[in-house]
Amino acid sequence: MTQIQKRLFEIQDESYANFHSKLVPTVNRKKIIGVRVPDCRKLAKEVKNSGEVGEFLSSLPHEYYDENILHALLLSEITDIDECIKAVDDFLPFIDNWAVCDILTPKIFKKYPELVLTKIKEWSNSKETYTCRFGLEMLMSFYLDENFKSEYLEIPARIKSEEYYVNMMIAWFFATALAKQWEETIKYMQTPVLDKWTHNKAIQKARESYRITPEQKEYLKTLKI
Numbered sequence: 774m775t776q777i778q779k780r781l782f783e784i785q786d787e788s789y790a791n792f793h794s795k796l797v798p799t800v801n802r803k804k805i806i807g808v809r810v811p812d813c814r815k816l817a818k819e820v821k822n823s824g825e826v827g828e829f830l831s832s833l834p835h836e837y838y839d840e841n842i843l844h845a846l847l848l849s850e851i852t853d854i855d856e857c858i859k860a861v862d863d864f865l866p867f868i869d870n871w872a873v874c875d876i877l878t879p880k881i882f883k884k885y886p887e888l889v890l891t892k893i894k895e896w897s898n899s900k901e902t903y904t905c906r907f908g909l910e911m912l913m914s915f916y917l918d919e920n921f922k923s924e925y926l927e928i929p930a931r932i933k934s935e936e937y938y939v940n941m942m943i944a945w946f947f948a949t950a951l952a953k954q955w956e957e958t959i960k961y962m963q964t965p966v967l968d969k970w971t972h973n974k975a976i977q978k979a980r981e982s983y984r985i986t987p988e989q990k991e992y993l994k995t996l997k998i
Contacts, residue, residue: 777820777829781839784812797838797870806839810876813839817846830860834867841868845877854885858892861907865896868903871938877907878914886920897928905932906942913946923957926950930966940971947971948978951993952985962996969998 774782790807794800808816820826826847835841844864851857857879868874882889889911896908909929916925929943947967950958965972976997980990 775829775832776825777840777843778837780816780820781806781808781813781837781843784808784816786812797872799870800838804836804838806837808839808842810842813842814846817843817850821847821850833863838870838873841873842876845873848877849879851879852881854881854888857881858888865904865907866901868907871903871906871941874903874906874938875910878910882911883915886915889915890925894928897932902936902938905934905936905939909939909942909946913942913949917950917953921954923954926954926958926961930961933968940968941974943967944971944974944978947975948982951975951979951989952982955989962993965996965998973997 786807786809788807789809790802790805793807794802794805797805820829829840830844830847835844848857848860848864851860861877861879864877868877893908893912893916896904897912899905899908909932912925912928916922926947929946932939932943934940934943944967947958947961951962961967962972962976967975976993979985980993985993
């Protein structure tokens with residue numbers, strides 16, 4: 774057992790592991806130690822500058838789900854953009870669940886929109902479920918506010934997938950885009966370009982959002998397929 778594995782087991786919560794395993798059905802329960810995210814964030818801060826981090830980040834694949842969560846949290850704090858992108862590319866093939874995918878949000882990406890957008894187009898075009906999902910999540914996280922361009926909506930709109938976790942992210946993306954960029958995004962609902970399930974899920978999630986006005990919610994209801 775590695776030192777980091779020992780640290781994770783020291784803050785284990787088995788009741789949380791039993792509960793959380795139901796939320797990540799693609800992960801074997803035996804591979805979940807049961808470390809709550811706030812505790813994992815605290816551990817990440819404690820070890821990020823230690824000598825063991827380099828070896829930990831290069832030791833892929835990890836044995837436990839919680840190691841992957843810690844890995845994603847550590848990558849999210851890397852401050853060199855080239856180093857971060859390389860580390861993300863190295864890690865993405867080993868992501869096998871939505872939770873690890875979604876917690877990976879490198880802060881440095883916000884400072885390099887053009888460079889990261891090129892990678893987003895590459896990631897979102899991947900046939901690997903969680904690489905694609907990650908690319909779409911980065912697009913949602915960093916390109917629906919001051920960096921927004923209407924053409925970016927085409928990136929998720931063009932994706933055709935049978936994967937639940939990809940289509941759910943596409944729906945989440947469009948629901949968020951409706952909240953932030955209504956005028957451009959509503960066109961994609963008025964003339965449907967998404968498959969029926971994803972289209973209707975995007976509308977459902979948008980109508981659940983407090984950022985969508987009551988009038989907008991009523992109009993969206995008329996656009997369900």
